[in-house]
Amino acid sequence: MELITVEDLCVRYGANTVLRHVNITIEPGEIVTIVGPNGSGKTSLLRAIIGATKPAEGRIRQRAGLRIGYVPQKLHIDPTLPISVERFMRLASGVSPQACEDALETAGAPDLLRRQMSQLSGGQFQRVLLARALISKPEILLLDEATQGLDQPGSAAFYRQIEAVRRDTGCAILMISHELHVVMSASDRVICLNGHVCCEGSPAVVASAPEYRALFGTGTGGALALYRHDHDHDHDHGADAQEAAE
Structure with missing residues (x-):
């Protein structure tokens, strides 16, 4: 059974319709990326899925008891606030130190438990947010532009x-x-959104779709091929690896 099914979803803010008749499904275990220009409704779709935005029409069905982890676009923590990574991760009740360590290990940041949040680099901060989302052992992770502010190597490492x-x-x-060049190569399926679903399918199918090219041009195919080459090269050598308010 699908984890999430979005049926004929419409989202409006006042007189402004940001999503029109969106239909998507998310299957167990797949990586799905949503791409689209600014103001295309990407964040509104995620907010509707997690229940933060109420649909004007349509419905969203989730598998019974579905566990969702969410990594926000950004999170501001006062740099003068003395809070360690462990304390931050244990703000939710019932979280054990071992659960924190396990989640950080899975997020690729096993050595950060005792660090202060204010001392983390941008990439380390995002790994901690990822680890916090993993504590509940989610069946699906939702990430809203989770690498915003990171440089290209940092983004590539995060997506690996x-x-x-x-x-x-x-x-x-x-x-x-x-x-596009990083995310599409890490995805099983891509959904191109611009107020509605313009096209969807494998990265290769979407990259060649006229609707996608009309939005993003034809240059991303070369970037996609280049990234795949670099990505494979890194693995061969054992390398480690709110959108603007609408």
Whole structure:
């Protein structure tokens, strides 16, 4: 059974319709990326899925008891606030130190438990947010532009870690990103959104679709091929690996 089914979804803010008749499904274990220009409704779709935005029409069905982990686009923590990574991860009740260590290991950040949140680099901060989302052992992870502010190597390393999380835990991944050349190569399926679903399918199918090219041009195919080459090269050598308010 599908983990999530979105049926004929419409989302409106006042008189502004940001999503029109969107239909998508998310299967167990797959990595699905949503791409689209600014203002295309990507974040609104994720907010509707997690229940933060109420649909104007349509419905969203989730498998009974579905566990969802969510990694936000950004999270501001006062740099003067003395809070360790462990304390931050244990803000939710019932979280054990071992659960924190296990989640950080899965997120590729096993040595950060005792560090202060204010001392983390951008990439380390995102790994901690990922680890916090993994504590509940989700069946699906939702990521909203989780690499915003990271440089290209940092983004590539983060998405390689996402692939490792899927491999190690079996959870599905639904993510939003504007980094087409990185994300599309890490995805099983891509959904191109611009107020409605323009096209969807494998990265190769979407990259060649007229609707996609009309939005993003034809240059991403070369970037996709280049990234795949670099990605394979890194693995061969054992390398480690709110969108603007609408």
